[in-house]
Amino acid sequence: MSIPWEKSETWRWIVRRSRDSKPFFLAFATICGVVPGVIGYGVMQVTNSRNEQLEAQLRRKARPDSLMMGQANRERLAEFLGELQRKEDINDRYVAALRGETLTRKPYVRIQPIPKDINNNNNTTTTQPNKEESKQLPKK
Numbered sequence: 001m002s003i004p005w006e007k008s009e010t011w012r013w014i015v016r017r018s019r020d021s022k023p024f025f026l027a028f029a030t031i032c033g034v035v036p037g038v039i040g041y042g043v044m045q046v047t048n049s050r051n052e053q054l055e056a057q058l059r060r061k062a063r064p065d066s067l068m069m070g071q072a073n074r075e076r077l078a079e080f081l082g083e084l085q086r087k088e089d090i091n092d093r094y095v096a097a098l099r100g101e102t103l104t105r106k107p108y109v110r111i112q113p114i115p116k117d118i119n120n121n122n123n124t125t126t127t128q129p130n131k132e133e134s135k136q137l138p139k140k
Helices: 002-007 009-020 022-047 052-060 064-085 091-098 131-136
Strands: 117-120 123-126
Touching (some): 009 022
Antiparallel strands (some): 117 123
16 A cells, blocks of 8 residues: 555545545545446446357357256256255255265155164174264254
């Protein structure tokens, strides 16, 4: 800030005037916030086109992996929204996410509840949640 103060008489006038006059300060602060916002909004409106031909051309040029990921995301979103509409219990998604896992399955097939039996080296043991785990995981 010292360079504009040392080199620009206009900047020094603005600072002195802002210090002495609250209405001038509010007007200057409003101009500094509103003018860039209006310019940004105008640029977004000019550059954002809803041209059907342009969209069709971009969709034709899309790479196969992008199309495949878009289709997979649409299917997952549709499944998730359907589960929410049917008010199904979806806590297993959150439990898996806490464990760092991603739930994968055939579309529209619900995952069964997470089993309490864990198979370690062909030995079946029942896990008992400790106090810390029971505090972290929400229960209904």
